[in-house]
Amino acid sequence: MAQNGAFSALKEGTVLITTGPIQQNAESVEQLNKLVASTKALKRAGYVVEKLTDTELDQKRRCTRCGVRVAKPPRIRHHNTEVAENKPPKTQDSDSQAQENPNHRGTDVAATKPLECRFHTGKVVYKVWTCCRKHVSKDPCTIKKDHDVRDDQGGANERRWQFHVTAPEMKPNHRAAVAIDCEMGTAFDGDSELIRLTVVDYFTGKALIDSLVYPDVPMMHFNTRWSGVTKGDMERARREHKCILGKAAARKAIFRYVGPSTIVIGHGAQNDLCSLRWIHHRVVDFFLIESSRRKEAELRAERERRKKEEEEAKWDEPKGVAERGGTPEDPELNEKGGAKLYDKDGAEPNEVIKAKEVNKPKEGDKATERKPGNKQPRRKNNPDGMSLKALTMKHLGRAIQVGTKGHDSLEDALAARDLVHAYITDPGRFTSEVEASASEAA
DSSP: OOBTOOOOOSOTTOOOOOOOOOOOSHHHHHHHHHHOOOHHHHHHTTOOOSOOOHHHHHTTOBOTTTOOBOOOOOOOOOOOHHHHHHSOOOOHHHHHHHHHOTTOTTSOHHHHSOOOEEEOSSOEETTEETTTOOBTTSOOSEEESSOOOOOOGGGHHHHHHOOEEOOOOOOTTOOSEEEEEEEEEEETTSOEEEEEEEEEETTTOOEEEEEEEEOSSOEEEOOHHHHOOOHHHHHHHHHTTOEEEHHHHHHHHHTTTOOTTOEEEESSTHHHHHHTTEEOSOEEEHHHHHHHHHHHHHHHHHHHHHHHHHHHHHHTSOTTHHHHTOOTTOHHHHHTTOOOOSOTTSOOOHHHHHHHHHHSOOTTOTTTOOOTTOOOOOOTTOTTSSSHHHHHHHHHOOOOSOSSSOOOHHHHHHHHHHHHHHHHHOGGGGOOHHHHHHHHHO
16 A cells, blocks of 8 residues: 555546556566666766765755855866966956956956845745735845855755665565656745655556655745645645655655665656655666667668668769779769769869759748747657657557646656566567668668
């Protein structure tokens, strides 16, 4: 049974479609082991693979009023000593010119400009700030010259930001593999905050944990459109003792089922593990699998295309070129009636220029015309995209994340689990159009 009571953003009566139980044996576990990403690949994908240093933790400090991160990483600049020696000495005129011109490179304007702290003194009630009666989207009503950055008294900064490695102890209740998905809201300072956790046994398909997670910090909003979680849901779950209280308790609940050898499966799971402040080195990320597979398919198709072009070019060579070892632009060949690709001065002949002009898109063509400054519109619901929704529909024929109640982490965790299982048992269904065309060309 799911930990601390299940929460669902799906419509009442909706039945989750899943592959069903998967047989667990040495072979199936070994197949999963082959898909575990290396530590280098995880780090490159954005996973945190080691605990944060004191310097990194210090850089997480924010203003207590406006939430702006003020402890930025030090900026390293490489100065040329020769240029500095030959540079004329500063004068009063040059300093005044630097202050008037923000783009002047001789002065660090950002260092001389005073910091401004903009914030609201009240709180949000029905999407309105109580301090100024303005909508939550409006600019802050209070301005201070300096930010209020306090030292990490009591270790609050470390408790919020430090990452924790999977507990090394092995327990009988640990699973061989689990699938995970989380939902996140937005904290008061704009950072992502864990609000729901789902962990599913990979082989049985049963939910081990499916619970709301009461946030450790005040929230700006719960990202309800995507998370499916409202503030009312969260407060009700806390009153009824049906939620996990904070990230530390969420990790503790996970460690009941996940040990150092457990394989964690997800889709873009670096965000999930980051929201939990969790470091785990045995991860099967289907996003990485699909990215690698598509990249290999594109490289294979490119090799086949080049090979085909080389073969066609060989057959299209003028008669006698291959025998004499000459080239089409050889002057002697041209005198004997060979194909003339270039003039003597290296310029293209009129025939080639005319052919290019015919194939050149016209200025008035709507398909190719693009106004300056306008970005091309993003394709929504791209069937060939890399989102979990697109991949689940394409490879499993299953529609997820439908409706207006937001995502459901249980549904998403099962989808990631079933995609990995399908990739292991039936890799043929993952053959893309690019791979199919490449195999046909071969």
